[in-house]
Amino acid sequence: MTDGPIVVTTLPDYAARIEELARKLGMTYNAVDFELVPDRFMMETAVYGLPVRMRHWSFGVRYIRQLVQRNMGHSRIFEVMFPGDPCRAYLVDTNSLAENVLVVAHVLGHADFAHRNVLFQRSMAMMGGKILEQAAARAHRIEAALSEHGQERVEAVLDAALALEAHIDVNRVLHRTPRTAEDQDVPSDGEADPFLLRWRDLPGEKQPAAPEKPASRAIPSHPEYDLLWFIARHGPQLEGWERDVFLAVREESFYFYPVFACQIMNEGWASYWHACLLREADFLPQDLYVSAIKAHSDVVRPLAAGRTLALSVNPYHLGFSMWERIVETKGLDAARRICAEEDDFGFVRNHLDAELAERLDLFVYEADADGSIKVVSRDIHAVREAILAPRFNFGAPRVAATKLDVDGSLTLTHDSDSDGRGLDIDRSERVLDYVARVWRRPVSLHTVDDRGNRVLNARPH
Amino acid sequence: MTRRPPPLRPAAKPSEPRGGVRFVAESPWYELFSRGARDWLRHNQKVRQAVRAQIVDLLAEGDFITQPNERTVRVPIRLLDHARFRLADPQKDRGAGQGAAQPGDLLRPASGTTDAGGDEGAGGNESGGFSLQLELKVDDIIDWLIEDLELPELRPTSGATVEDQEIIREGSGRRGIRARLDRRQTIKQALKRRAIQDDPAPFTDDDLRFHQLRPRLRLSSNAVVFCVLDVSMSMTAVERKLAKTFFFLTLSGLRRQYHRIDVRFVAHTTDAWEFPETQFFEVTGSGGTAASSAFRLTLDLLTEHYPASQYNAYLFYASDGENSVDDRAPARTALRALAERMNYIGYVETRPGTTRFSQTDMRSLIGELIDGGAHAGSQLVSDIGDIWQAIRQFFGHEARMETVD
Numbered sequence: 001m002t003d004g005p006i007v008v009t010t011l012p013d014y015a016a017r018i019e020e021l022a023r024k025l026g027m028t029y030n031a032v033d034f035e036l037v038p039d040r041f042m043m044e045t046a047v048y049g050l051p052v053r054m055r056h057w058s059f060g061v062r063y064i065r066q067l068v069q070r071n072m073g074h075s076r077i078f079e080v081m082f083p084g085d086p087c088r089a090y091l092v093d094t095n096s097l098a099e100n101v102l103v104v105a106h107v108l109g110h111a112d113f114a115h116r117n118v119l120f121q122r123s124m125a126m127m128g129g130k131i132l133e134q135a136a137a138r139a140h141r142i143e144a145a146l147s148e149h150g151q152e153r154v155e156a157v158l159d160a161a162l163a164l165e166a167h168i169d170v171n172r173v174l175h176r177t178p179r180t181a182e183d184q185d186v187p188s189d190g191e192a193d194p195f196l197l198r199w200r201d202l203p204g205e206k207q208p209a210a211p212e213k214p215a216s217r218a219i220p221s222h223p224e225y226d227l228l229w230f231i232a233r234h235g236p237q238l239e240g241w242e243r244d245v246f247l248a249v250r251e252e253s254f255y256f257y258p259v260f261a262c263q264i265m266n267e268g269w270a271s272y273w274h275a276c277l278l279r280e281a282d283f284l285p286q287d288l289y290v291s292a293i294k295a296h297s298d299v300v301r302p303l304a305a306g307r308t309l310a311l312s313v314n315p316y317h318l319g320f321s322m323w324e325r326i327v328e329t330k331g332l333d334a335a336r337r338i339c340a341e342e343d344d345f346g347f348v349r350n351h352l353d354a355e356l357a358e359r360l361d362l363f364v365y366e367a368d369a370d371g372s373i374k375v376v377s378r379d380i381h382a383v384r385e386a387i388l389a390p391r392f393n394f395g396a397p398r399v400a401a402t403k404l405d406v407d408g409s410l411t412l413t414h415d416s417d418s419d420g421r422g423l424d425i426d427r428s429e430r431v432l433d434y435v436a437r438v439w440r441r442p443v444s445l446h447t448v449d450d451r452g453n454r455v456l457n458a459r460p461h
Numbered sequence: 462m463t464r465r466p467p468p469l470r471p472a473a474k475p476s477e478p479r480g481g482v483r484f485v486a487e488s489p490w491y492e493l494f495s496r497g498a499r500d501w502l503r504h505n506q507k508v509r510q511a512v513r514a515q516i517v518d519l520l521a522e523g524d525f526i527t528q529p530n531e532r533t534v535r536v537p538i539r540l541l542d543h544a545r546f547r548l549a550d551p552q553k554d555r556g557a558g559q560g561a562a563q564p565g566d567l568l569r570p571a572s573g574t575t576d577a578g579g580d581e582g583a584g585g586n587e588s589g590g591f592s593l594q595l596e597l598k599v600d601d602i603i604d605w606l607i608e609d610l611e612l613p614e615l616r617p618t619s620g621a622t623v624e625d626q627e628i629i630r631e632g633s634g635r636r637g638i639r640a641r642l643d644r645r646q647t648i649k650q651a652l653k654r655r656a657i658q659d660d661p662a663p664f665t666d667d668d669l670r671f672h673q674l675r676p677r678l679r680l681s682s683n684a685v686v687f688c689v690l691d692v693s694m695s696m697t698a699v700e701r702k703l704a705k706t707f708f709f710l711t712l713s714g715l716r717r718q719y720h721r722i723d724v725r726f727v728a729h730t731t732d733a734w735e736f737p738e739t740q741f742f743e744v745t746g747s748g749g750t751a752a753s754s755a756f757r758l759t760l761d762l763l764t765e766h767y768p769a770s771q772y773n774a775y776l777f778y779a780s781d782g783e784n785s786v787d788d789r790a791p792a793r794t795a796l797r798a799l800a801e802r803m804n805y806i807g808y809v810e811t812r813p814g815t816t817r818f819s820q821t822d823m824r825s826l827i828g829e830l831i832d833g834g835a836h837a838g839s840q841l842v843s844d845i846g847d848i849w850q851a852i853r854q855f856f857g858h859e860a861r862m863e864t865v866d
Binding site for chain 1: 480481482483484485486487491492495496497498499500501502503504505507540541542543544545546547548549550551552553554555556557558559560561562563564565566567568569570571
């Protein structure tokens, strides 16, 4: 530097310098609002998944688990970041300056990712970027319902809606157009379905056969995987505010989906960029730099201290290693293209190669019901699928609404063929119970167990 | 039909990034309010509701009633679990791991209680043993029991006695202590004064108004409860415990209903004696059984100390049902006389392990009483769960009586 060293000592000062650097390195992102908050608030935000969210007892359980974990020293939350316009990020006010400098750089990495990735872009286009305001508005509406209809009733609706949180159809849009007739549920032309249109445009693809008009006006005309939408739309006796609760939970799920679907890429990308930024940040004092780099290696390390083996793969570490390799072998432009176009499935399947998997010592293990755990494979395909398995279908079994009877009773069907096995009966019965309470008509669920087909039933009570 | 589909990506190049980093001021309420704690309290509330729903099972297991000094019981409770659809546990669960291991390596032996050397242990079960010890007050449990029974508010008898004075707040005046400052009236006075003064002081001593107290007489409802226990040789320890539990719960229920309640304890073999509560359950008699002795003693106590105009009277009798054949006629007479005076006669027959269908002398006597239109009930009790039934029946009867009136 020509104009002599500038003394900067505060986090905002460092943040401004880092952001200057980020622009120089070609990072693009929406504005980021940072807030320094107490540790406990941070933990709560991580537990609730949003800076403001409806109250529900299940969050209390998660909160207490998190609290116990923290007190036992198992987990520490450095950063919570909500992509949007502006993005919102939280820093713990008791963390060291070095740690928070690292987190600022890391958050800029996330913001850059969210700005490039197509899933985030789509989500933002559908719901807008005023994250804080929208979350507050939803929470406020539910709080109003609570004071009007009482905790028991609102809780009953939330029990059902939050239990079905992951059951949205991410291939469809957030705001589904109101239909004049139910039998239009299957898009008759490609208009409502961008995928079909894209497909038609691909060279060498035939026109998909025009879907036959269903003989009767069955509802739904095809298995409906967006259970939250289906219940809000067709619940026989749902009151307005109850639909609103379902739609609020659904909107939040649409918001969470990109984060879920891109976790490895996103954490890897942010780690890659915070490492880059730190490396280039010649304005950091030596000791601060060393502390920050130490925090970095804690975050991206594959194994807990003193361990030689882990029965899980640290997504920060995996993503970081993959991006480093991609940039190394294909260049930054290619990396940015991948960042824009893939989600974790494409990312891992297309870009985690055998060589890297070998270098990272990735393996597949099998945990037997008798408690034994055995390493079964180091084959790259098996490794990829084992990493991705928990990420299918928003992490939930594929359950669709398949029939709405004239008497209002609802049939759900579990697609056990694609999930490979049946549902946990005990839990499913309880979920069904939650649903029946708000559906107010009998609800049944088809799945399989050891002996074959199994139908669970729940009645409203 | 010709409309273009919404593009998969809004633009080939992301729109112009505004960028920028801002630090926003921390909201001051973060330290003051914890939504996690709020929802955790709500969870605990639900746990209590769940415990309450299973209170009968809880009673059957714990024997806190035999330890009246223990005012709380500790119940291990699992955290409530908000259910979601989940796949059934597979025979073999696959996962991805990381570290120096080769196919075939055994990372943990079957049903291993101790961790193998390099085992991370983080995989597999996430639920992780986490349970909650809930401390419940015995009083609370009893409250729940009684509330579940939806016991009626019993009406005082017509000639209810006058009891203590009650102090109530009434009106306001210029004198009083700070704690009883009547803010509303004080401000009213100040406003009135300020309206007519030119340069008014905000408050003066003359503005101050205080709540005034007034004693009030309160009517009370009185009841007397006779606990009668057969302590003859044929009553085993198990039967006594059942009887004691029954008395305990019944009394707890009645104590909530009546402002003042007298309890008299009568034990009998062939003869009957009154005992203080502390000794009552320790009494062991020998020889045969003549229930009439106890009924006569009860009647004597009743007529002597408890005028019908002022007292509700209850008799609860626990026995194994065996009564001497010679005593049948005297017992019948005494019971009939009692039934005239009693709001209710409850009979529990403690017969652990015996068949429920054998008829005993005592039970047929009570049966006659019920057929004769007296307010009475009888229950066979072979375990704690039955006691619950018995209480439900007895108090349920009272509730019906109230609504019929």
